Amino acid sequence: MSKPAPLTKSRYFPAILGLGSFAAFVLVVEFLVYADVLNRFIVPPPSEVLAAFPRVIMQEHVLSRFVLTASEALAASVLVTIFGIAGGVLLYQFNLLRLATETWVAAVAAAPLVLMYPLYLVIFGRNATTIVMMGFTAGLAPIILKTLEGLVGTRRVLINVGKSFNLTRSQQFWKILFPAALPTIFVGMRLGLIFALINIVGVEYLINFGGLGQLINELAERFDLAGTYAAICFVILVSIIVFMLTERLERWLRPAG
Amino acid sequence: MAVVAMPTGRDSVPAARAAEPILTVDGIVKRFETPDGVLTAVDDVSLSVLPGEFFSVIGPSGCGKSTLFNIIGGLLDGYDGSVRVAGELVHGPHPSIGMIFQEESTFPWRSVIDNIAFPLEIAGLPKTERYDRARHFVALVGLDGFERRFPAELSGGMRQRVSMARTLAAQPKIMLMDEPFAALDEQTRLLLGDKVLQIQQELKQTTLLITHNITEAVQLSDRIMVMTYRPGKVKRIVDIDLPRPRTSEIVSSEAFGRYVAQIWNDLREEATRGMHDDESRKRRGAPS
Incomplete structure (x- = not known):
């Protein structure tokens, strides 16, 4: 029985990686806003943007x-x-x-x-x-x-x-x-x-x-x-x-x- | 084995092959203006090629081989002398002459079959007919199964075969080749030589090959014209009396070795002159 192909070989992998990186970026921004590293009057939390x-x-x-x-x-x-x-x-x-x-x-x-x-x-x-x-x-x-x-x-x-x-x-x-x-x-x-x-x-x-x-x-x-x-x-x-x-x-x- | 050496192309056709030449090049002189003054690239070159003959022009770098190729192919004008195809005076590109270039010349945006069908498309053939004919040439150059591939997916040797098939699809009376295998390794070059021999024997295709490779010239040709270094003149025309059909196995024969030695003997002096000239130009800082 052949082994299943690894995810990295999948043709969807670049798209998944792109979306994953974007999601990670959004989470990092959310965290930085809540940690007061980023000013929420300049950069609103992504969750608020989503809610808007x-x-x-x-x-x-x-x-x-x-x-x-x-x-x-x-x-x-x-x-x-x-x-x-x-x-x-x-x-x-x-x-x-x-x-x-x-x-x-x-x-x-x-x-x-x-x-x-x-x-x-x-x-x-x-x-x-x-x-x-x-x-x-x-x-x-x-x-x-x-x-x-x-x-x-x-x-x-x-x-x-x-x-x-x-x-x-x-x-x-x-x-x-x-x-x-x-x-x-x-x-x-x-x-x-x-x-x-x-x-x-x-x-x-x-x-x-x-x-x-x-x-x-x-x-x-x-x-x-x-x-x-x-x-x-x-x-x-x-x-x-x-x-x-x-x-x-x-x-x-x-x-x- | 007899090596027949003659001073000019016009007088060189052996009696046994005394047919009407299909290509006659007569007294070609081409000069270029350079910063150092007027440079005579080709000087009074005459040759004639018989129907079905494989004729090669060999010479050191800078002897005007490619200039001659461009003149015969109609890509270069402003020269003295004449080029005739089956007696007809030729000015500019002629449908009877097909050209294969030294550089990679397949169209990267077209698949193999579309590259080969290109001249048939230009000729206005209906789609079905042109693809049927193109498929024949795909098979002829041994690229079956690669019809839908693009040039970027092929090796250098395969791409040159596509170029060859594309030129052959136009069914030219004369196929002009300018060092088509120069960019390939020696083994691929020998194997492609076999393919060229096979095609030439199958189609009885008149071919004029420009090359600086002695082995390639002897392997493929019926006659070889040796050119002098700058200005490019006819030094000698050698009859290659090797049996046909040939394959690349012929390179190990004694007769083959003697022809290679004979031609190298003629070329060595010219190549040495070329090398010294190039060195002195470089010392002066002048372009080659």
Whole structure:
């Protein structure tokens, strides 16, 4: 009779380890708060945060706010992906354009773009469009830069294989350059989506308009720390959903990883 | 055993093989601009390859072998001379020429079968037909059972077989190989040589191999062109009169050893020149 496989060999082990580590972290925080090592007026006990969930869900209409923030994040993600990849391809195709603008694009990636929100309020008004456009602006540069990096980094021999098979320019791009660059493009997408989500929630908070950012603002102003942290958990949930979607998309587009 | 040594490729086809060449390379000269001035990489190289023939080009590093490979494959332009396939003047990549590269060149995002079906997909073949044909080439290179694996899951030798099958699937008239086994260990190289011989005998595939490995060249070839070190010129063309079908067992034969010695004799002087030149460049701090 064969011995049962050890738990560490199980494909569920990494997930169990991750959840276990998180649970251990929560317990440690709980202990540190009760031991007065952590100030409970800055970090509420995790048990209070957990207890605040039903209140935040029922009284603060968190689900509709969650849907609004998630929709804004999704809209911004689609926009940054389309325009970011197109921008990267454009810089790859036109060397002069690349030489002229690459440094500027890199500078934009590092700039605190959230400070532009008053300008966007003037242009688009106090509505979801402003929030989506802020997310779009913040997430664009990393995707452009990483798309460019992925295309430039395509191994010369793969391009030569394409040439040896007499591929057209379009085939060369779709059959070789694009799939070769995909892993790097997805790194850019993840970075871009992080920047977009930070800015979306940040602008919701700043202009006090809809979504989870506004809820966090309201709860913080009421000094409902447990509720604030519970609302932050929903922002993390949006982030997890966006990441899972990009991961699925990457696996579908490039199964070999 | 007769070692036939001739000064140029154009005059070297023995009377017994006096068929129309499928590949004719005539008077190729290629120069590059370098910081040290103009460098002639290939100087007046001519050769002709007969249908079904296995022809190798051997020379020391820096003799312009890979430049010649890129010119014949249509990846490099701006040269003097001409390349003809079955009499047709070739500019740029040509469907009759299939190329296998020295570097690992499988598409990592495609499975073995999808890599091999790639040229058939480009040719617009229906899915069922292209997979049927691709499976034939999977079997030909001995990769049955690995169809759904990805290159990252294969060894270096297996990946080179995938590249070979992918090139063969396009059914080129001429297969060009640029040191395809250079990154492999000696034993794998010999065994892959057997596979190449078997495929070549089965398909009667005209092949031009670029290599710096004498054993590999003698094991596989009907004729070997020895090139001089910089500028790369034709030093000699040697007929390899070893029986076919061959296997790697032939490397232990006396005749094989004599061919290796003969070619090394020609190459040694060139390789020594190359080594001294490389050393003096390094002393000057100039690029190789």
